[in-house]
Amino acid sequence: MTMNPWITHLMKRLFPPQVLLPDIIGIDIGLTVAAIAAIVFLTKTKRWGWLWREWITTVDHKKIGIMYLLAALVMLFRGGVDALMIRTQLIAPHQHFMSAQQYDEVFTTHGTVMIFFMAMPMVFALFNVAVPLMIGARDVAFPRLNAISFWLFAFGAILLNISFSIGGSPDAGWMSYPPYSELMFNPGVGENYFLLSLQVAGIGTIATGINFLVTVLRLRAPGMTLTRIPIFAWSALITSSLILFAFPPLTVALGLTMLDRIFGASFFTLGHQGMPMMYANLFWIFGHPEVYILIMPAFGVFSEVVPTFSKKPLFGYEAMVVSLLAISILSYGTWVHHFFEMGAGPGVNSFFGLSTMLIAIPTGVKMFNWIFTMWGGRIRVSVPMLWQLGFIPTFVVGGATGVMLAAVPADYQYHNSYFLIAHFHNVILGGTVFGVLSGMYYWWPKMFGWKLNERQGVWAFVFFVVGFWLTFMPQYFLGFQGMTRRMSTYPPGLGWTALNFWSTIGAYVMGVGFLIMVYNIIWSRIHPDWDTTGDPWDGRTMEWSLPSPAPEYNFARIPHVHSRDEWWEMKQEGRTDEVKISEETVHAIHMPRNTPMPVLLALAFFVGSIGMVFEWFWLAILGGLGVVAALTYGSFADYSEKEISRDTILHTEAQLGRVES
Amino acid sequence: MDIQRHLPPPEPTGHGDEVEVRILTPHIAQPHFPAMQVTGYGLSLAITLIAFAMVAYHWMGLNTLVTVLIVMAFIQGALQLGIFMHLREAKGTLWHLPVLALALFIGLGIVGFSMWIMLFKSGVS
Numbered sequence: 001m002t003m004n005p006w007i008t009h010l011m012k013r014l015f016p017p018q019v020l021l022p023d024i025i026g027i028d029i030g031l032t033v034a035a036i037a038a039i040v041f042l043t044k045t046k047r048w049g050w051l052w053r054e055w056i057t058t059v060d061h062k063k064i065g066i067m068y069l070l071a072a073l074v075m076l077f078r079g080g081v082d083a084l085m086i087r088t089q090l091i092a093p094h095q096h097f098m099s100a101q102q103y104d105e106v107f108t109t110h111g112t113v114m115i116f117f118m119a120m121p122m123v124f125a126l127f128n129v130a131v132p133l134m135i136g137a138r139d140v141a142f143p144r145l146n147a148i149s150f151w152l153f154a155f156g157a158i159l160l161n162i163s164f165s166i167g168g169s170p171d172a173g174w175m176s177y178p179p180y181s182e183l184m185f186n187p188g189v190g191e192n193y194f195l196l197s198l199q200v201a202g203i204g205t206i207a208t209g210i211n212f213l214v215t216v217l218r219l220r221a222p223g224m225t226l227t228r229i230p231i232f233a234w235s236a237l238i239t240s241s242l243i244l245f246a247f248p249p250l251t252v253a254l255g256l257t258m259l260d261r262i263f264g265a266s267f268f269t270l271g272h273q274g275m276p277m278m279y280a281n282l283f284w285i286f287g288h289p290e291v292y293i294l295i296m297p298a299f300g301v302f303s304e305v306v307p308t309f310s311k312k313p314l315f316g317y318e319a320m321v322v323s324l325l326a327i328s329i330l331s332y333g334t335w336v337h338h339f340f341e342m343g344a345g346p347g348v349n350s351f352f353g354l355s356t357m358l359i360a361i362p363t364g365v366k367m368f369n370w371i372f373t374m375w376g377g378r379i380r381v382s383v384p385m386l387w388q389l390g391f392i393p394t395f396v397v398g399g400a401t402g403v404m405l406a407a408v409p410a411d412y413q414y415h416n417s418y419f420l421i422a423h424f425h426n427v428i429l430g431g432t433v434f435g436v437l438s439g440m441y442y443w444w445p446k447m448f449g450w451k452l453n454e455r456q457g458v459w460a461f462v463f464f465v466v467g468f469w470l471t472f473m474p475q476y477f478l479g480f481q482g483m484t485r486r487m488s489t490y491p492p493g494l495g496w497t498a499l500n501f502w503s504t505i506g507a508y509v510m511g512v513g514f515l516i517m518v519y520n521i522i523w524s525r526i527h528p529d530w531d532t533t534g535d536p537w538d539g540r541t542m543e544w545s546l547p548s549p550a551p552e553y554n555f556a557r558i559p560h561v562h563s564r565d566e567w568w569e570m571k572q573e574g575r576t577d578e579v580k581i582s583e584e585t586v587h588a589i590h591m592p593r594n595t596p597m598p599v600l601l602a603l604a605f606f607v608g609s610i611g612m613v614f615e616w617f618w619l620a621i622l623g624g625l626g627v628v629a630a631l632t633y634g635s636f637a638d639y640s641e642k643e644i645s646r647d648t649i650l651h652t653e654a655q656l657g658r659v660e661s
Numbered sequence: 662m663d664i665q666r667h668l669p670p671p672e673p674t675g676h677g678d679e680v681e682v683r684i685l686t687p688h689i690a691q692p693h694f695p696a697m698q699v700t701g702y703g704l705s706l707a708i709t710l711i712a713f714a715m716v717a718y719h720w721m722g723l724n725t726l727v728t729v730l731i732v733m734a735f736i737q738g739a740l741q742l743g744i745f746m747h748l749r750e751a752k753g754t755l756w757h758l759p760v761l762a763l764a765l766f767i768g769l770g771i772v773g774f775s776m777w778i779m780l781f782k783s784g785v786s
């Protein structure tokens with residue numbers, strides 16, 4: 001039988017040998033079965049219309065937040081599986097669980113997925129869920145843009161995630177430095193996937209930055225001055241400004257690399273006087289602020305969780321804000337610490353080494369503020385607080401090893417060793433991830449109306465934290481003993497074997513912790529512990545004055561804010577009835593309508609990106625036209641708002657017991 | 662084509678930031694063809710292409726090239742801010758001024774530092 005040569009060519013391009021490994025084919029089959037099952041389920045239960053109306057076209061920040069959260073949990077699973085594959089390979093010397101090539105692909109997707117498609121959406125989930133509620137707003141400033149951001153992220157994530165079964169995964173690490181990511185050394189479509197997926201998701205991220213910047217600056221309830229907004233909202237504000245300045249350099253770096261790979265330019269190539277190091281420079285102008293984009297929301301979460309669970313106002317509110325601002329400014333001036341070894345010379349290196357060490361100061365200030373908030377407080381050790389208590393030691397170790405790395409001569413030893421790996425997992429896993437998980441448990445009742453089971457939550461925490469320390473402490477010592485990052489295997493006799501073994505066991509323990517967490521979510525969904533008060537934790541900020549989950553319009557009447565912990569004050573002074581409405585005070589509310597434009601726009605980006613990845617320019621142009629069409633439609637469509645009538649509001653609020661009789 | 666938008670009169674936000682800045686008062690009503698935007702779009706594309714061409718075809722020596730590029734970058738920035746970023750359409754608060762100053766500071770910082778960092782390369786290649 002002879003096949004049409006065109007088809008043979010296409011099949012070879014879509015399915016090169018690297019995606020035809022037995023395990024990948026197994027996953028492909030599993031995913032196909034799962035997708036068919038999902039489609040059958042949705043059709044049988046007639047839920048397509050519901051899915052479209054309630055979720056896909058929604059512009060409601062609360063629903064967008066939930067979608068971000070679920071997507072991030074799925075990505076945490078994907079990235080976690082990658083991590084376990086990496087650790088399995090390294091459990092003992094000379095393992096060949098994966099080939100070196102597959103190992104490279106797995107650590108590349110692990111890093112990329114975890115940073116861009118797990119941590120970032122987790123952060124955005126919490127922003128969406130909490131910020132408008134805590135500042136007394138009915139939605140974010142630009143609800144439609146918010147939906148666009150989400151769908152761009154979602155399609156960016158899909159793009160990266162299909163690479164392993166169609167066309168081949170990227171394999172040049174999460175920062176994809178040239179020259180290795182150059183076309184000459186890295187043919188195939190993997191790197192194109194990397195470039196396009198981050199580009200698409202990145203546009204969404206920049207839009208989210210703008211959105212929350214404006215939301216916090218302009219949509220605060222009357223009386224909520226800048227010195228009264230909850231620290232989490234401050235962290236959203238400052239994170240957004242960091243996003244706004246940090247992501248464009250990434251856009252540029254990715255864009256120019258794309259020109260190099262697809263159109264034969266030579267910005268970063270070895271030949272034609274390209275400057276590969278300029279890529280590293282641009283990447284880290286983005287990359288260092290990025291790590292603070294990831295950590296500051298966690299700081300924000302803890303600044304909410306600690307006062308609530310200590311029943312005390314936050315110690316040093318002003319110091320918190322000033323240190324957040326200081327971190328954000330300083331974090332622009334430290335990026336060279338990621339490439340001290342490039343050879344820029346002592347002047348440049350000492351400047352950036354010093355600026356890096358300076359960052360530890362405002363960070364330390366925050367640590368003390370949380371501790372002093374707990375000091376003398378009545379502490380309840382609920383799950384969100386547990387994650388905070390787990391965070392303090394992990395983050396202190398992470399920060400201290402960061403300062404060690406900032407000492408330039410020492411960094412010549414540590415750089416790209418397992419010491420570095422342990423450092424950034426200490427701060428990202430032990431900082432950002434602990435923070436967003438704390439926030440997830442904290443705001444879960446506000447999102448869904450039921451609490452997550454405490455006992456199971458504690459077990460998940462214990463496994464996760466024990467696994468965490470067991471995984472990463474040995475890695476510092478592996479670093480001291482000379483093991484470098486990204487080795488796909490190692491020989492015996494170097495003193496690395498036992499440390500690697502324990503590190504792998506720790507990773508499995510963490511995996512068990514994750515599974516318990518999933519069980520916790522599913523179990524609590526089946527046996528819901530309803531939150532009827534709207535204030536399950538005896539909270540302090542405005543979101544707890546609302547029912548759980550909040551009605552579509554959030555606040556029937558926008559509150560007037562008089563103090564920092566407004567809801568707490570209201571409870572203390574017995575003024576909680578102020579949140580109730582009456583026949584006289586209620587007005588009709590205008591809310592934005594649902595629209596299919598965001599998802600169609602993102603779909604067009606996706607189609608165009610596939611065209612660029614495979615260099616099918618007709619498809620890229622088609623996608624581009626789709627983008628223009630969606631934007632044109634978006635500009636001229638009718639955006640009259642829908643009106644929620646007084647009667648509907650009265651009815652809804654009466655059911656919640658929030659109407660004055 | 663009628664792109665008339667009616668802005669409600671600025672509502673007091675209660676934040677005490679209502680400072681009226683004359684040159685920043687709204688210019689949104691625009692019942693005619695957006696000639697300015699189209700010209701601005703054309704100009705910014707042209708500037709980008711010329712910049713690429715200058716580098717690709719070695720129109721001038723390194724130092725002149727860098728200077729000319731920086732000047733063009735400023736023109737580009739001014740075009741974007743003035744025509745597309747609604748700089749002249751603010752509703753009379755001073756929010757943007759510190760933010761713009763910060764943007765300028767960080768932008769210049771990034772460019773300046775990058776040049777300083779990458780200088781060592783010029784001796785090599």
Ligand code: HEM
Nearest residue numbers: 291295337338356360399402403405406415416424427428
């Ligand atoms: C006290 C604060 C910190 C200091 C002084 C610090 C310092 C450093 C230094 C000097 C490096 C480069 C080491 C090398 O490549 O040899 C580094 C790498 C890194 N840091 Fe930190 N850091 C701090 C906090 C953080 C935080 C809060 C995060 C993230 C939440 C973070 C994430 C990372 C990442 C992801 C890398 C390495 C990325 C890579 O090469 O793949 N760091 N840090």
Ligand SMILES: [Cu+2]
Nearest residue numbers: 288291337338
């Ligand atoms: Cu850094």
